Amino acid sequence: xxxxxxxxxxxxxxxxxxxxxxxxxxxxxxxxxxxxxxxxxxxxxxxxxxxxxxxxxxxxxxxxxxxxxxxxxxxxxxxxxxxxxxxxxxxxxxxxxxxxxxxxxxxxxxxxxxxxxxxxxxxxxxxxxxxxxxxxxxxxxxxxxxxxxxxxxxxxxxxxxxxxxxxxxxxxxxxxxxxxxxxxxxxxxxxxxxxxxxxxxxxxxxxxxxxxxxxxxxxxxxxxxxxxxxxxxxxxxxxxxxxxxxxxxxxxxxxxxxxxxxxxxxxxxxxxxxxxxxxxxxxxxxxxxxxxxxxxxxxxxxxxxxxxxxxxxxxxxxxxxxxxxxxxxxxxxxxxxxxxxxxxxxxxxxxxxxxxxxxxxxxxxxxxxxxxxxxxxxxxxxxxxxxxxxxxxxxxxxxxxxxxxxxxxxxxxxxxxxx
Numbered sequence: 001x002x003x004x005x006x007x008x009x010x011x012x013x014x015x016x017x018x019x020x021x022x023x024x025x026x027x028x029x030x031x032x033x034x035x036x037x038x039x040x041x042x043x044x045x046x047x048x049x050x051x052x053x054x055x056x057x058x059x060x061x062x063x064x065x066x067x068x069x070x071x072x073x074x075x076x077x078x079x080x081x082x083x084x085x086x087x088x089x090x091x092x093x094x095x096x097x098x099x100x101x102x103x104x105x106x107x108x109x110x111x112x113x114x115x116x117x118x119x120x121x122x123x124x125x126x127x128x129x130x131x132x133x134x135x136x137x138x139x140x141x142x143x144x145x146x147x148x149x150x151x152x153x154x155x156x157x158x159x160x161x162x163x164x165x166x167x168x169x170x171x172x173x174x175x176x177x178x179x180x181x182x183x184x185x186x187x188x189x190x191x192x193x194x195x196x197x198x199x200x201x202x203x204x205x206x207x208x209x210x211x212x213x214x215x216x217x218x219x220x221x222x223x224x225x226x227x228x229x230x231x232x233x234x235x236x237x238x239x240x241x242x243x244x245x246x247x248x249x250x251x252x253x254x255x256x257x258x259x260x261x262x263x264x265x266x267x268x269x270x271x272x273x274x275x276x277x278x279x280x281x282x283x284x285x286x287x288x289x290x291x292x293x294x295x296x297x298x299x300x301x302x303x304x305x306x307x308x309x310x311x312x313x314x315x316x317x318x319x320x321x322x323x324x325x326x327x328x329x330x331x332x333x334x335x336x337x338x339x340x341x342x343x344x345x346x347x348x349x350x351x352x353x354x355x356x357x358x359x360x361x362x363x364x365x366x367x368x369x370x371x372x373x374x375x376x377x378x379x380x381x382x383x384x385x386x387x388x389x390x391x392x393x394x395x396x397x398x399x400x401x402x403x404x405x406x407x408x409x410x411x412x413x414x415x416x417x418x419x
Contacts, residue, residue, distance in 0.1 A: 020064070021292050023182035024146035025191035025229035027058045028135040030074065031210070032110060032128050039077055039111035040205030042310065042399070045123050049208040052266045053216035055109055057132065058231045059139035060191045061094070062182065062339070063147055064295035069337065070099045070140045071193070071371075073231045074132065075212040076112045078377030079103040081332050081348075082320045083112065083133055090137035093144050097299035100335050100346055101136065102233045102374035107201040108211040116317040126319060150190055152293045154180040154342045155283035156367040161275045164198045166353065167240040168392045170258065173197065173353050174235065174360075178369045179280040180342060181226065185291070189228035194218065194280045195344075195369045197235030197356060199242035202262075202269045211266070214243055217273030225281060234372045236347060236356025238380045239396045243272050293340030302348075302412045303331050304378075307402030311379055330401070332376040334409075336416035337369075344369040345413050348376035352386060352396075355406055363417050381405045 031054045037045035055075040062069050070091065079101055088096040103112070111124035112132070156178040166173040178195040200213035212219075219230035245268045246260040253261050306312045306328045315322045315330065324330050337344040343365035351359075351372060360368040380396040387403035388394065397403075 021150055021152065021295065022063045022147040023060065023150035023190045024143040024148060025060045026139045026142035026146060027056050027229050028139045029054050030057050030132045030135050031055045035210050036110040036125055036128055038108045038205050038210055039123065040107040041077065042115050042314070045111055046205050047208055048210050051210040052203070053212045055210070055212055056219070057136045057139045058219070058229055059136070059143045060193060060229065060231050061140065061143040061147060062295055064293070067295050067297060068094050068098060069295065069297045070094045070143065071231065071233070072099070072101045072136050072140055073233055074101065074103055074136060075106050075215060076103045076109045076132070077105055077107060078112055078373055080113055080320065080322065080378070081376040082322050083129060084375060086133045087136045087140070090134070091140045094140070097333060097335070098297050099140065100371060100374055102371050103377055104200055104212065104215045104232055105234050105237070105373055106211065106213040106215060107199070107205045108203050108209055108213055113314060114318045114320045116313055122319055148190070149185055150182045151185050152180060152182050152290045152340050153284060153287040154340055154367045155287040157283045159196065159276060159279040161279065162244045163272055163276050164241055165244045165246070167242050173241040174356055177276065177280050177283065178367055179284050180339070181284055183228070189226040191229045191231060192222050192226055192280070192284070193231040193233060194222070194276065195233045195235055195371065196276060197237035197241050197353065197372065199237055199240065202243045202245045202272060203264055203266070207264060211269070214269045214273035214276070217270040218277045221274045221277035222281065225277070233369070233374065235370045236351040236353050236372055238350030239352040239382070239393065241353055245272065290340045294338060296338040298336045298416045300334050300412060300416055301331050302334050302408065303329050304401050304405055304408055305329050308379065308398060308400060310399060311401060330378065334413055334416060335375065336413070338365070338419065341366040342369060343367070343417060344371060345417055346371045346374040347381065347409065349373060349378050349381045351381040351406070351409065352383070354386070355381060355383060355410065359410065359413060362414055364419060381409055383407060
């Protein structure tokens with residue numbers, strides 16, 4: 001009997017007879033010791049002199065009847081499926097297609113892709129990646145062990161204040177934050193999940209500081225206020241929705257293009273992360289508790305062509321051995337979740353905000369979540385009409401899988417999200 005044959009038996013053995021809603025959460029540090037160079041993407045990583053905050057793996061597991069779903073978040077620039085599958089192999093009590101793993105996309109963490117360096121080597125540490133895999137799996141397994149009766153509340157709305165903006169066109173970004181909390185019935189918080197589209201690059205990769213960036217203070221604020229474990233899942237932040245760390249009190253460095261100097265400090269991470277946390281909790285504070293929310297998960301394997309020569313070189317030559325087809329394609333997992341009055345869809349990369357707005361508009365339910373950089377993180381995701389359309393889009397087009405990526409994502413994602 002194969003492991004795949006055992007999944008239904010494992011699920012049946014762990015499910016409650018009456019099928020009540022349960023939740024459990026856990027976290028593990030993934031800060032390297034000694035510190036490693038940090039990566040902002042393809043190219044040579046930056047040497048590190050110090051750290052600010054801790055890189056973390058955070059996990060939330062939910063169960064209702066025979067349905068069990070694990071959601072994990074890692075403080076890395078990305079977490080490709082080849083590593084995600086290693087995690088899934090270490091968590092046998094959840095079916096692999098029910099484990100969703102997203103990257104926060106901090107630009108102050110080690111390379112998690114093992115990018116080829118053009119000299120026959122690569123820019124990552126395979127030992128560190130193996131350590132992260134084990135820590136993510138450990139957090140998921142501990143969350144399963146801590147499953148307990150729970151209730152749910154969900155909220156969404158505009159997060160007010162100076163949190164994010166679009167670097168290419170300042171006003172074109174999604175101000176909405178979506179969040180949910182699970183707690184013991186009438187009791188202590190188990191976990192709070194926040195979903196918002198933003199590049200955590202206040203500090204950035206060039207200062208020689210290893211950091212979770214604004215995500216660390218975001219989670220710390222929630223855990224201090226609510227208790228439990230805080231989980232951050234990024235959204236449709238591609239091209240180029242970033243943290244609003246502009247120093248608007250100073251004169252712009254380019255008045256014509258409306259570009260300001262940035263405040264690249266830990267204090268600014270605390271300001272932005274803390275504000276996003278407070279806004280999430282403000283919205284959750286008026287949400288009603290749901291005592292036995294429905295939990296439904298669907299998954300699909302989706303094929304994408306790889307037109308980008310740069311990404312194809314990563315696929316072919318990284319020592320992680322990314323699975324790929326001879327026809328220059330990759331296959332990745334997309335998930336849809338129905339949780340109470342919320343609907344959630346995963347995005348295997350950095351979708352532009354117009355794709356995010358469209359998907360949210362098409363998702364049903366009272367509250368919509370988009371989990372970006374989840375289950376895979378292969379570059380930017382554009383629609384055909386955006387691909388190579390403006391000078392500002394040259395870079396994001398070059399590191400996109402190709403011009404069909406957005407249309408494929410929309411079509412296949414909405415096939416899953418039928419209710």
